[in-house]
Amino acid sequence: MKITFPHMGNSWIAFKTLVEGIGHQAVLPPPPTKRTLDLGVKYAPEFACFPFKVLLGTYLEALELGADTIISSGGVGPCRAGYYTQLQARILREQLGYDVRVITFEPPRGHLLQTYRILRELVKVSFPQFAAAAWLAWQKLLALDALERESHRVRPLELDKGTTSRVLSEGIKAIDKAESVREVKQVTADFLERFRQIPKDSGYQPLKVGVIGEIYVVLEPFVNFDVVETLGHMGVYVDRSIFLTNWVTENAFFDALRLQAERSAKKAARPYLPELVGGHGQTSVGETVLYAKRGFDGVVQLAPFTCIPEIVAKSILPRVSKDLDIPVLSLTLDEQTGKAGVTTRLEAFVDLLRMRRNRLALTRGETA
Amino acid sequence: MNAYLGVDVGSVSTNFVLIDEQEQVLADLYIRTQGQPIQAIQKGLRMLEKEVPPSLTIKGAGATGSARQLTGVILGADIVKNEITAHAVAAMHCIPDVQTVIEIGGQDSKMIIIRDGVVVDFAMNTVCSAGTGSFLDHQADRLGIPIEEFGALALKSEHPVRIAGRCSVFAESDMIHKQQMGHSLPDIIAGLCEALVRNYLNNVGHGKPILPPIAFQGGVAANPGIRHAFEKELGTPVIVPEHFAVMGALGMALLAKENAARGRKTSFRGFGASELEFSTRSFECKGCPNHCEIVEIRQDKVVLARWGDRCRKWQDITSTEAAS
Numbered sequence: 022m023k024i025t026f027p028h029m030g031n032s033w034i035a036f037k038t039l040v041e042g043i044g045h046q047a048v049l050p051p052p053p054t055k056r057t058l059d060l061g062v063k064y065a066p067e068f069a070c071f072p073f074k075v076l077l078g079t080y081l082e083a084l085e086l087g088a089d090t091i092i093s094s095g096g097v098g099p100c101r102a103g104y105y106t107q108l109q110a111r112i113l114r115e116q117l118g119y120d121v122r123v124i125t126f127e128p129p130r131g132h133l134l135q136t137y138r139i140l141r142e143l144v145k146v147s148f149p150q151f152a153a154a155a156w157l158a159w160q161k162l163l164a165l166d167a168l169e170r171e172s173h174r175v176r177p178l179e180l181d182k183g184t185t186s187r188v189l190s191e192g193i194k195a196i197d198k199a200e201s202v203r204e205v206k207q208v209t210a211d212f213l214e215r216f217r218q219i220p221k222d223s224g225y226q227p228l229k230v231g232v233i234g235e236i237y238v239v240l241e242p243f244v245n246f247d248v249v250e251t252l253g254h255m256g257v258y259v260d261r262s263i264f265l266t267n268w269v270t271e272n273a274f275f276d277a278l279r280l281q282a283e284r285s286a287k288k289a290a291r292p293y294l295p296e297l298v299g300g301h302g303q304t305s306v307g308e309t310v311l312y313a314k315r316g317f318d319g320v321v322q323l324a325p326f327t328c329i330p331e332i333v334a335k336s337i338l339p340r341v342s343k344d345l346d347i348p349v350l351s352l353t354l355d356e357q358t359g360k361a362g363v364t365t366r367l368e369a370f371v372d373l374l375r376m377r378r379n380r381l382a383l384t385r386g387e388t389a
Numbered sequence: 390m391n392a393y394l395g396v397d398v399g400s401v402s403t404n405f406v407l408i409d410e411q412e413q414v415l416a417d418l419y420i421r422t423q424g425q426p427i428q429a430i431q432k433g434l435r436m437l438e439k440e441v442p443p444s445l446t447i448k449g450a451g452a453t454g455s456a457r458q459l460t461g462v463i464l465g466a467d468i469v470k471n472e473i474t475a476h477a478v479a480a481m482h483c484i485p486d487v488q489t490v491i492e493i494g495g496q497d498s499k500m501i502i503i504r505d506g507v508v509v510d511f512a513m514n515t516v517c518s519a520g521t522g523s524f525l526d527h528q529a530d531r532l533g534i535p536i537e538e539f540g541a542l543a544l545k546s547e548h549p550v551r552i553a554g555r556c557s558v559f560a561e562s563d564m565i566h567k568q569q570m571g572h573s574l575p576d577i578i579a580g581l582c583e584a585l586v587r588n589y590l591n592n593v594g595h596g597k598p599i600l601p602p603i604a605f606q607g608g609v610a611a612n613p614g615i616r617h618a619f620e621k622e623l624g625t626p627v628i629v630p631e632h633f634a635v636m637g638a639l640g641m642a643l644l645a646k647e648n649a650a651r652g653r654k655t656s657f658r659g660f661g662a663s664e665l666e667f668s669t670r671s672f673e674c675k676g677c678p679n680h681c682e683i684v685e686i687r688q689d690k691v692v693l694a695r696w697g698d699r700c701r702k703w704q705d706i707t708s709t710e711a712a713s
Contacts, residue, residue: 163440369473373508
């Protein structure tokens with residue numbers, strides 16, 4: 022089979038390793054561009070959310086490259102995205118006449134048998150070979166997240182703007198090329214060292230901002246207008262609430278084993294939103310509470326236009342913001358959003374946070 | 390005499406403010422951008438130069454507005470800031486204890502919440518620009534009333550009619566319908582003002598604690614009909630500062646002064662910038678499927694700046710690859 026999958030940040034590297042490791046050809050989804058978006062918008066229902074449109078465009082581009090099978094994941098809870106893969110499959114097959122197979126992995130909980138069946142059909146290699154491929158893919162995912170995390174820390178401190186982003190993109194390429202777990206670990210160590218060697222303004226105390234929201238718009242820089250990098254270049258340390266590795270650990274492993282995983286974000290959200298509202302609505306609220314408690318300067322919420330879980334979160338966040346004294350900027354993203362508008366709001370938000378920090382320092386100085 | 394210049398180049402108007410060392414406004418100017426920001430800036434500089442004594446030395450210049458990046462290059466600005474910060478700075482200068490700023494401009498509207506002299510929250514219209522200056526312009530034009538008299542007419546109304554204000558296009562059809570039903574013009578215009586204020590408060594002001602003193606600024610603050618509708622809806626007076634139409638520029642002049650006070654020498658090109666030959670061109674980068682539209686600003690043959698690329702590969706202005 023020629024298998025493709027959604028493009029989400031740098032995760033394609035791990036998916037590629039896994040697909041090739043189980044004996045198939047991987048058709049790399051091209052990174053989303055304006056063309057991807059145009060394709061998606063053309064064939065998607067107008068009121069579908071932004072991720073739906075970009076993903077549909079991505080699939081179309083991957084089909085052009087020869088893919089015959091799409092593997093995607095289902096959603097969690099009452100979020101329309103859980104149903105979206107079926108809809109995308111119908112658009113591709115019935116409306117556009119593609120002979121394509123679409124396989125959806127639901128979170129294993131409650132779907133264990135189904136997951137097993139799909140795996141048994143897909144995996145063309147022996148179990149040890151499958152386990153080795155999965156382990157290598159997982160190690161690559163961990164390595165990618167480690168480098169990205171470090172880039173968020175280094176970027177606001179770099180003296181020569183753009184160095185961090187350049188080192189990061191070299192590191193990503195090196196992880197892609199690595200062929201064994203040992204090599205992945207070596208590359209990770211090498212690049213962490215290179216980050217350490219970037220000349221930095223060590224006396225500078227960057228503002229700390231948490232980024233929350235729906236997983237796809239948080240992870241894919243094209244759809245969030247490079248919000249993480251933009252903030253980094255404004256001298257802000259960004260903590261992204263979602264990394265694919267923690268998401269997989271929480272939603273696949275813990276949930277599958279029915280561990281009473283009292284995930285702290287969900288627990289923190291409880292006074293404000295005790296219900297699971299689907300998608301990442303509840304965690305968005307909880308993460309904001311946690312960022313406030315960790316002493317962050319502010320939070321940026323990324324919400325796809327018409328995303329119900331994030332709309333619910335957005336209407337609750339002003340209360341969290343007031344109670345815990347943490348500024349929140351909500352950005353609604355869709356194909357109509359302009360980069361200029363996003364940048365203006367981010368600039369103003371960073372100004373707000375700077376003034377606020379100076380005032381807090383001043384009042385603290387007075388009372389001391 | 391020393392002075393500081395602030396320039397705000399927006400979608401509809403281009404505004405200039407010059408202040409002295411005492412932060413008093415020496416001159417202000419409001420002209421239409423008409424889609425040609427460079428020409429508007431140069432025209433404004435020429436007009437301003439005639440108004441001020443030749444002994445004036447500009448010690449600092451600042452730029453804001455949707456064309457702030459371009460303006461910064463043409464002007465040689467020392468400081469380039471977003472509109473929200475610029476408006477907040479100006480509002481706090483005019484009304485030191487201000488807590489809420491309502492700003493309605495040509496194509497966007499914003500609300501800024503200030504407590505104890507610090508911006509604590511803000512919102513900008515996102516998906517809709519109903520109720521901004523361009524729409525009022527269009528309606529005044531359609532009714533054949535000069536925009537300057539539009540608002541005053543609303544004050545003559547005794548029974549404002551209810552207009553659907555959620556969407557400009559529907560508001561227009563509703564107005565036409567009310568006209569055809571025989572309602573008087575003042576009642577319709579007053580109804581429109583109320584609808585737009587409702588729309589603004591629902592969209593931009595949603596969930597924000599709107600406390601007095603409230604500053605109302607931006608071009609639309611010239612409209613007494615809207616001002617009155619705000620006071621009626623909020624139940625408290627709104628203050629329109631003297632330089633309401635050029636507050637963004639005033640904010641930048643103040644920030645330029647603050648910047649200069651830190652001992653930085655200005656890079657302002659001088660009023661002579663109005664005579665320089667600037668040209669812009671844009672091209673599509675074919676480096677990847679993003680096909681970013683790159684804008685390039687040149688003075689004569691020299692590239693001054695480029696932007697529009699997601700990957701920043703064109704930011705290096707010494708690169709000549711662009712010429713191809």
